[in-house]
Amino acid sequence: MSGEQPASSGLRERGSGMGRDQSPGGYEGRGLHGEVVERLGRRIVGGELPEGHTLDVVAMEHEMDVSRTVVRESLKVLKAKGLVDARPKRGTFIRPRAEWRLLDPDVVRWQFEDRSDSQFLDDLAEVRAIVEPASARLAAVRRDDSDIAAMQAALDQMALAAAGEGEAVTADLAFHRALLGATHNELLVRMEVVLGPGLAARDRLVHGAMSDDDPTPAHAAVLDAICTGDAEAAALAAGALLAKSTTDIALARASEATNLLEAQ
Incomplete structure (x- = not known):
């Protein structure tokens, strides 16, 4: 995946549980899996990770100091919300905004908070x-x-x-x-x-x-x-x-x- 920018630059917070700044009603309290969902969801919906961008899953593991299982389970949640998808040879990427589930409660919250x-x-x-x-x-x-x-x-x-x-x-x-x-x-x-x-x-x-x-x-x-x-x-x-x-x-x-x- 040469040339890709790490999807989670600046997110690693070793020993801190990645922070506890989630909004009520989100994924707070669901452990690292929930926190990865929150962080990535906010960055995607906020435009920091633009549509079409390919996520470097291996880099995400290292930078967020979480296991591959945590990353992949988090991406499954985001895929169900229409934010990401995966294709052979391309990997996991950000879907166009027109394909997001815009009335999903978390997508609404991430967009407007x-x-x-x-x-x-x-x-x-x-x-x-x-x-x-x-x-x-x-x-x-x-x-x-x-x-x-x-x-x-x-x-x-x-x-x-x-x-x-x-x-x-x-x-x-x-x-x-x-x-x-x-x-x-x-x-x-x-x-x-x-x-x-x-x-x-x-x-x-x-x-x-x-x-x-x-x-x-x-x-x-x-x-x-x-x-x-x-x-x-x-x-x-x-x-x-x-x-x-x-x-x-x-x-x-x-x-x-x-x-x-x-x-x-």
């Missing part, structure tokens, strides 16, 4: 504008007591976070997950695969730049309408929540720009 670029957030806003008002409308007529309890618990967490006593991102994700669940539509529920990582990226940007923001009232308006069974009011409240989200992102971007100028 730690991103705050404008195009991504704009795409997310468009998807939310399509999904969330419709979901709120359905939730208003289909919700049951457990759905209401889940949304209320998330709202309580959100209020605590706004007061400095909890995790804002976790509370927001819990609310929107419960909202999708209240539709009792399996396909809408699974939109969490896309919306979850996207909301987390959006929340990190907004809450990091606007520490005094309290999203509780806007979310409470959605829950109030759902509780009363008013489908149109629920959709309108969800739309108002999305409008607030758009404003928050604009303010967060302006704050970041100001901070950068002041730091220069």
